Structures are given as structure tokens and as C-alpha cells.
Amino acid sequence: MQVIHQDDRLSLRLGGDALLDHAPGAPAFFVGRGRERMEMYRGNFEIEDYLESREALGHLTVSEAKAGLRLELRRHATDEVQLTLRLVELEDGVRLETLAVAEGINRFWLRLAAQGAERVWGGGEQMSYFDLRGRHFPLWTSEPGVGRDKSTYVTWQSDVVNRAGGDYYHTNYPQPTFISSRRYFCHLETSHYADFDFRHAEFHELQVWGLPSTILLREAPTFLALVEKISATFGRQPPLPDWVHNGVILGLKRGQAHAEAKLAEALASDMAVSALWCEDWAGVRETSFGTRLFWDWRWQPERYPSLDRLIGELRERDVRFLGYVNPYLCVDGSLFPEAEARGYLATDGQGQTAIVDFGEFDCGVVDFTNEAACAWFKDAILRREMLDFGLSGWMADFGEYLPVDVSLHNGVSAKVEHNRWPVRWARVNAEAIAEAGLTEEVTFFMRAGYSGVQGHCPLLWAGDQSVDFSHHDGLVTVICAALSSGLMGNAFHHSDIGGYTSLFGNTRDAELFMRWAEMAAFTPVMRTHESNRPTENVQWFDDPQVAAHLARMSRLYVHLAPYLKVLVAEGSERGIPVQRPLFLHFEDDAEGYAIQDQYLLGPDLLVAPVHEAGRHDWSVYLPAGVEWVHPWSGERHAGGGRVTVAAPCGEPPVFYRADSQWAGLFADLASRA
């Protein structure tokens, strides 16, 4: 990257082309003032800005300063300085640091030069669009929406009944970072509400409702190297515990007897099972959304009478037991009074404990800006109630719901802390496990995230898909989620097999569950979910055909373990995601750049999940330059075009490189299934 400045002009160039061009008549920096309206309803936000001013900082003065260039930006020559930045040249790019800003400014826009054919990816974990070009992306952690497509019945009803329909950009895990096909990444260090706008032909415009402390622009010769740098920036995950490779994690949530019975059925059907995940280990309550968990994070013997004993017994059979936790405490639980008495809960404007409605029940919010509250949560809950109890992991749910009107211990506005909350939540979990010395043994999985979550959260899950094949909330969105979050340095991703959200008559059938299981067998972790309405949705244990299919997929997954373990090690050491967009290994294949419903599982396996109902075959794009083998038929195909293969349930469309060192393992897939 080249930095050129002359008089009142500044130019960053990448490979000879403009990356940032600032001149008086064509400024790159804008500041202003706005008054936002933010309203939360159960994790869904209505956000609106009333923009009072937006002014171009057309006048630039550049001077040499300690450790870089000092940029003073004014609206015009006779104006006071509005914004002072330091530009630090790095080996592979630049870092812009905000040194000072004029009073009252709370909006910032940066324009980067765009190119016609350029693609951009990232923005955290995106569910609808992998390539962000042509759209804008508000970056604010929230519920991702149910349906996420205003043309569908489920979305419409979710909007009308729960204000929860959502849109293409809603995500549990936003991040103000993107990768360009020009082989650079851009990161804004900030937790303010942001909106990255990639709709313009000549520029990308990055908006922040505050000033980013730094802006990072770094290049790399390859996308792999770029992802490695991103991962180094935000932190890396520990390797997944070895036990995950033993099979599927069975999500069961109807009490102990049910869990034990279903495990027995699974093992009887030759299913490879690594763990039971019983999110109801702490109890349940009934609501109109369905049976909800009781948010008081300790074993509830009523539902699991001898869980303490069961966990030990399972461990002997090499089956782990996983639980569930989130950062809220229900007011009618045992932990809430303790947290409240200690002053560990966020407060409202009047100094009273802030109470948040989670859908027919109320909770307090543990204030993770208070280190004492973090220590208490780690020790009193995660350590004593969960790790010491023998849990090998848990879903660390939520993180997106910090209300913007609570008062926090550190005195920072909840609007500014909101996006950071998933990272704080991840850190509490990771530290509790690390402090117990169990990082290599215990895992947890989150849906929420933000810049830096990578360094704390060992495993993402794709959140709450609808139990269907819909474009914006169904099975296929998991792939987009894995690819986008993967480029941000989240190496390990997985999803609820069968999806989660079943509302307004939308229920899953056997086909959906089976197609989902097929995809999951080719991801880092396999885990089932009973959904929010277990009795209305197909479960593997209700249908012998589905159970047999899941068992078969679990065996494929275990068969791939040697390969997966190498990928997991690579993910942990270098930050390269296990699931990769095609261009990560096929940079010269232009067609692959547009594909978001296929992925590479490591360098050698191409996975193209069937994500439509009623299909018996499937069209797959095979990257150019190598030969691909279809393990079920043994057929070989030259890359560089589409092939249509038979894709009955049980033969997910996957291909391996003929020249892979793992070709033998892959060739055996058919015989092991």
C-alpha cells in the first residue's frame, strides 16, 4: 500500500489503484450530528436516525508527526479543525487513529474507492448475502429475524405478532470489518452502531454513529494470507476438544428419562454419539412461544433427578453432557436475588435493577462491565454449577439483548456497550473454562458476536434458522453464515440440525432434517436440535428412517475425523476456517466468487448441500484446474463448470480432489456410510 500526500490531498493506493482518495472537491471524510431513535422489543430493534448535519471535511492539512502523519481535517480553510487523525504506515497497509474530534460530532463517514467488478465480504456473520456489494449493512447485534423476507408468510406474521420478521442484514454477529476482492481488509475499531454501504459504484461508504478509534487497512498477496492476518488481529480459537469428533451431539430437552432413552435408541441404531446436549438441564417454563428454559443456571433435579450420577456414567461410555447458559437471570430464579444483592445487575435510570422482558418472563442483566460481576458469574455459576458439576460444554446463548437504556457499572452508554456485549459474554465463558484449566476439554458455542469475539468464543453456531428451506432463513443461510464469519477469523462453525424456529404453522419434515444432517456431517461439529416446538416438528427418534439417516451421517462425520482434526489444528494455529469459500483455494476461478451455497471443507473437499425440497439430483459448480471425484458414484469430473449429480437422501453432493493426500479416506466414504 502506497501513501501519497501533497498539499491538501491524500491518496492511499493499492496495486497502483486508488483505495482512499481525498481531495478538496472529492473528500473521503465526513462528520455530522444525528439523533438516533432505538427501540428494542425482545431483541429486535427499530432504529432510525434523524440527521441534523453531515459535512464534508474538504480541507486537509498533513504534517509529519511522531510515529506517522498528522491529518487535520476542516470543512474549509478558515474553519476550526473538526477531526484530527494520525496515519501510521504499516508493513502491509495503514492504520488511521482518531486523535481528536470537534465537540458535538457523533456521526462519521469514510469513503473508500470502489471498483466496478469488486466484491466485498464479511460484516461479521451474514445470513442472506455473502457478497455485500449492492446493499448496505447496518451493523448492530440483534435477533436475526424470523423469516427475514417480507414476501413470506412467516416473516409477515413474525412482524405483525412479534415485531420479529427481520431483514437481510439482521444478524446476531455483526462486525465492522470487510474483505475486498482487491485483497485488502478494512476494519473500524468501534462498537458504535455502524452501517457499511456498498451500494455505490465509485465508493464504499462506512458510517459510524461515533468516531472509530482506529481504521485498519491491510493487504495480503492471497485471501488465505488475508484471513490469517484478520485472525491474528482479532484472536484465535483453541482447537475443538477431541471428543467432538466422536459423533453427533444429540440435542434433547425433555428431561432425564427422555435423554437416556433416546441415547439408548441412538446407540442401538449404530449412531456415533459424542455428547448429549440438554438445554433444559436447569428447568423449563411454558410460554406461548413454546416451552422455554428456566433462566437460573444450575441443575434442576425435578427435570433431571440424577443428573449428577448420569454425567459420570455417560463419561465412562465416552459420551459427554452439555448444558445451556445465558447472561440473564430470571427474577423468579435462585441466582437473581444474589446478583441483585451484590449489585451485579445493570440498573435503570433510577438506580433500580433493570428488568428486561424476554417474552412472558422478566430477567435481570448481569453487568459484565463490572469485573466483580464477571468474577461472580464465572465462579458462582460457570465454575461451581457447571464445570464442577461435570458439564463438558454448553450453549452460551444470547448476548445481543443489552437494552440501550440501562445504566452500567463502567459508566459507558449502553448504546456503546451494546455491540461489545457478545464479546464480554464470550470472555466470561472462555475465562471460566481457562481458569479451570479445561480449555482443551470443554467447549461452548455462541450465536452472538462482534469484533474480538474470535479470541474468546471457540465455536459459533448459526443461530435460529427457521425449520425450512427458505432463502433468507432456512438451511442455505447456514452456509453464508459459515463463510462470512469464517473470513472474519472464526474457524469453527456449526448449526442446529433441522433448524430451530417453528412458528405460524411452519414445521419441519423428515426431508429437511435429513438434508440438514447431510450438511452438518461436513462441518466441524454435528449437533441436533429439537426446535422451539419439539412435539410439532420431526425428530430423528420419531421416525426410524430419519434415525437411520442421522446415524449414517454421524458415521460419515466420524470417518472424516482424521481430516477434520488437521483442519481444526490449522484453524486454531492460523485462523483459516474449516469451511471456506471456493476462492480461498481457487483464486483464479472467477465463477467461484459468486457462489454462496457451496463451500470447501478444508482444501480438498467440496460440499454442495441440497437446500431445496423434493430434489433427487443437484447441480454443483466444480472449481477449475483440478479433477474432482464424486465419492458415491466414483465418477471423476474436470473442474471449471457445473455438473449435475444424483443426490438422493443419504448421498450429499460432495466431491474430493483427485490429487488429495486424503483421497483414500474420501474414497472410503461410500463404504463407511
Place this chain on the structure above:
Amino acid sequence: MQVIHQDDRLSLRLGGDALLDHAPGAPAFFVGRGRERMEMYRGNFEIEDYLESREALGHLTVSEAKAGLRLELRRHATDEVQLTLRLVELEDGVRLETLAVAEGINRFWLRLAAQGAERVWGGGEQMSYFDLRGRHFPLWTSEPGVGRDKSTYVTWQSDVVNRAGGDYYHTNYPQPTFISSRRYFCHLETSHYADFDFRHAEFHELQVWGLPSTILLREAPTFLALVEKISATFGRQPPLPDWVHNGVILGLKRGQAHAEAKLAEALASDMAVSALWCEDWAGVRETSFGTRLFWDWRWQPERYPSLDRLIGELRERDVRFLGYVNPYLCVDGSLFPEAEARGYLATDGQGQTAIVDFGEFDCGVVDFTNEAACAWFKDAILRREMLDFGLSGWMADFGEYLPVDVSLHNGVSAKVEHNRWPVRWARVNAEAIAEAGLTEEVTFFMRAGYSGVQGHCPLLWAGDQSVDFSHHDGLVTVICAALSSGLMGNAFHHSDIGGYTSLFGNTRDAELFMRWAEMAAFTPVMRTHESNRPTENVQWFDDPQVAAHLARMSRLYVHLAPYLKVLVAEGSERGIPVQRPLFLHFEDDAEGYAIQDQYLLGPDLLVAPVHEAGRHDWSVYLPAGVEWVHPWSGERHAGGGRVTVAAPCGEPPVFYRADSQWAGLFADLASRA
């Protein structure tokens, strides 16, 4: 109104309170630059602004100048002048005139001081909210939307299938004019896209995507006087032709035999009929929306074999015949080639005739910026094909669809002409009638409008309600439309009895039709409509009970003619609307200000249409200070509170002032029904 200026401050005061306050730290004027995206789909617009700058004009210089004060506005003291205005003091207010503006500016904002309890009304013809406070109102003539409420099935399906669901602010007739409860009105003379924002506690913010040529702020001691001034500003309507008072105008559109047969049935059932309105007089075509008209504006003998003779025969029986016209010509009609050959149609960027999709058929747009095209339309169509043919009036439909990307004869951007189009269209119709010397004899009715339409369009109709009781698109919206447009100086308003739009399984029943007829009997004009899907919706002639009810309502309407004619004369002479909000005559009754589902018909009749299904009684607010009589029961009620009265079909909740000079006429309503 008081104008105070000192140094860099300017203040307009009304009754001692600020109306406009401009000071360096609290400016009232803002300018900027934006890039709008406007996309039209069959009269529905998607409009989005990308705001590049918005800058406060904090620095003001005031100097005495010819005919007023010269205001020079800068962003700061050392800046170039961005905006120069002239402030002219009027007897009752001020006029601000734009003299000059800096290059590149295409956005303008004006802040007026708001008060806590202040209400504002107007914005043209609004269908959802009479009091505009608490919301913003984009002002752009368009289809008003089908359903207009994102929570309803009809709206959702209209959005999904036709992009046509709309929202609360969509209207055929916007106008950048409002009345404040502080007894002033504000008008911005412009046809640019505008958005009036009444959401803020301390100010109203008026946004224009261009510079208004003038800003008018005028006060009056009473609302009646204020409306009279508004009417004097925008023009007044001629009196309605006397024949409208003869009874209901029957909307029939299934050809001549049907029209003649239904007229005979109507007269046999003692219905008072003033006219037949046969919009299919020029022929029809079939589309998926239903049977549409054939947009070639001349008698089509196939559907009306002897219409020429029939019109004369009807006239002998004192029944008029009305037709239909709109400003577009279908490409497969006889008039399109002539208009095209003469160069009277709007063109696209390449000089070809612009073709607009109206829903499965294409049309040319007659270019009313070309006086020769206007003269041709007036003479070749309105005069020769319609007036000379014997029509006594017509629906002058549309006017909202000028595409923003066509090229016009006068060289002005279609984005700027778009809002003016309804006024140009109204003028063509009014002039054709006036040039034939028939203004007192022939009428036409429009749904589209904009500032100035008042001087040309003699009669509004409320557009295309859904055939239901819904809050945002049903019967009740007609009242809001009449009241808001009435305050803008449109004295005469009416609606399609029974509503119009029947889509997605939404059809009208007998009750809706009857309740609508009850309301229509207490408006300036009664007119039925068969709807867009005549055979799927209840018609009076399909149900003897409905026919008898409509006949009864037509007799009530005729009975009121002596009173109505006085109101019509008053409307024509002073611009006072026939249908009036309660506060127009009861300024001291605070409660009446909040009511938008009742109205005064002239000074003496209070009308509270039943606008819910299944009701047998109805709660009515009676303004304070007078005694009110319920004509059906003869019961008297003191004003100043709510009463609940029996309201079976046939006894619409109306009340008259006991002290009215028309009390005898009103008392006879019951016996005449």
C-alpha cells in the same frame, strides 16, 4: 405576525410566541445535497435518498432591500453566501422568496417553532391521519396503496404481488401546505419532492428536494378565515351543477343494456337518480386485476350500441350521463397514433415515445407541458368526443403516474413536473369545459391533486378505498380525506359508495355498501361504484334490501338539497368546505380537535358515520355549547360529551343544531327517508 431581526438573528412571532427563530447556535435554515433513487411500479414509488451533505446556515446577514428584507445565509461568517432570501411582510404574515442559492444545493430544510399541544393538519388529502403531529409526511403524488397497513393480509399481499401495499402517508393528492392550531398556515411553493416532519417536540421540519420559490406564513383570527385565505391562495371551485342534487349518480360499467336495465330498476324502487356514470363508455379490456377500461377516449359502440341516442333520452328524463377519461392513451387505441404523430407524447431519453406499463397494457403519456398537446387533448378528445357527444361530466382519473424518467416538451425534469401533473391535468379538463361555456353544467372529479388543483378541479373523489371497514384503507379514511383536503380549500368531496379495491379475497358485503351509502347521503355528491371486480362484490341491484336502502339514502340526500345548495354556494364563493372538522365551528371545544371520524356538514349538521361492522349503536361526540337533535328519535342532547345512539342500517348517526334555521328541514329527515 411580528418580524424581529437584530444582527445575525431573525425571529417571527405569532401572538408573542416564536414561529420561526433563527440564531447562530440554533439555525432555522439548512441546505445540502442528496442523490435520490426513485423507482415507479404502476404508480407506486420506491424513493430513497442518499444524503451527501446537510449543513446549517448558521450565519445570517439582514439588510433592508426593495420591498422587504434581504436575508443572506452562510454556514459561518467567512463562508460564501449559500442562500439569499427576501422577506416580505404581509398584512397577515410574511412571504419568503428565494432569490439565489449556491451551486449544487438540491436539499433544503426549514425549521418552524413547534409547541407542545399544537396540532397540524393538511398536507393535501391525507387518508390515515388528520392531525399530522407525531409523524412525517412525504409529499409525492402516487397511488395511495392497497391496505396501507403492514399488519393486514391485503397490504402484505399487495406489497408482495404488486408492490402496492402503501403506507399511511401515501396519497393521490399531497400538498406542501399545513394549518396549525396556532391559527396560521404555511405553504411552500414548490413541486419538488418534499417531506414535512412533525415528529419533533420543539420544531416542525420541512424538507424539500430543491428550493421552494416562496414560503408563505399567514395567520387569521379563526380557522374559517384561515381556510378562506388558503382557498383564495390556491383557487376556488365553481358551484356543483344543480343536477347533482337530483339524486345518486349510479356507477355502472357492464355496457348499455345493463345500464338501462339498472336505471329502470332504480327508478322503480323510488331511487332518486341524478346521472348514470358509465366508465366503460370507451370500452374495456381484461387483465388479471379485473376488467380494465380501454384507454382510448371515445364512445365505443360495441359496448354501448346507441349511446348517442340514449344520452339524449336520459336528458329528457333529467338523468345525466357521465363518462371517464385519463391523461394516458393506450398504444392499441385510435388516439395514440395521432398524438404520437403530432409529437404530443412524452419521450424517453432517446427521443422515442415513452411507454408506461399500466398493468398488462402500455400507454403513452400526453405531454401537458406542451400547450399544443393540451389544446389537442381539449379539442380532439374532451370537446369533440365527450362534451359534444353529450357527456355531463366524467371521472378525470389518474394524474399521479408521470414517470420520473421521461423527457418533456418544456425541458423541465419529470421529477419536478411529477407533482404538478395533477394540476396540469385538472387545468386541461377545466379549460375544455370552460371553453365550451359549460362550467356550470358539466363537472368532473379527480383523485389526484397538488397545490393549485383547487382552481381547476371542481370536485374531488377520495380515490380507491378497499371494500372494507379497515382503519387505513376503508370507509373511515374518506372522512379524513374530506377534512384534510377541505382545509386546503377543496370545498367539494365525495367517494365511491362501497369502496373500489377488491383484491386477495377481500370483497364487500351488503353492510359495508349500506354504511357507505349512509355516509354519502351526507356529502356533496352521492355516487356508487361497482368496484374493480363487479361480479365478486355486492351491488345494490343484486340485493333488494340494499337497493331499498340506497333509494332511501338517495331520498335523504335530495331532501337536504336546499341546505346543500347553500353550502355549495358558500364553498364556491368563500372556499369553505361542505364537510368540516368540528373545530371549524367549535374552536373552543378542545375535545373536538382530536376527532377525525365525524364531521360537520355545513355549520348545522353533525355526521358520525358508522365505520365498523356489526354495529347497532354508535358513540358520537357532540360539540359543546349548543343543543343537538337526533332526527330519527327526536331526542335532544346537550353538547360537550359523548352520547350513544341506536344506529341500525338506515338511521345514520347524524345530529342537527336545535337552533339551526334549517331545523325544520332536518326534523323532516325521518319522515322523508
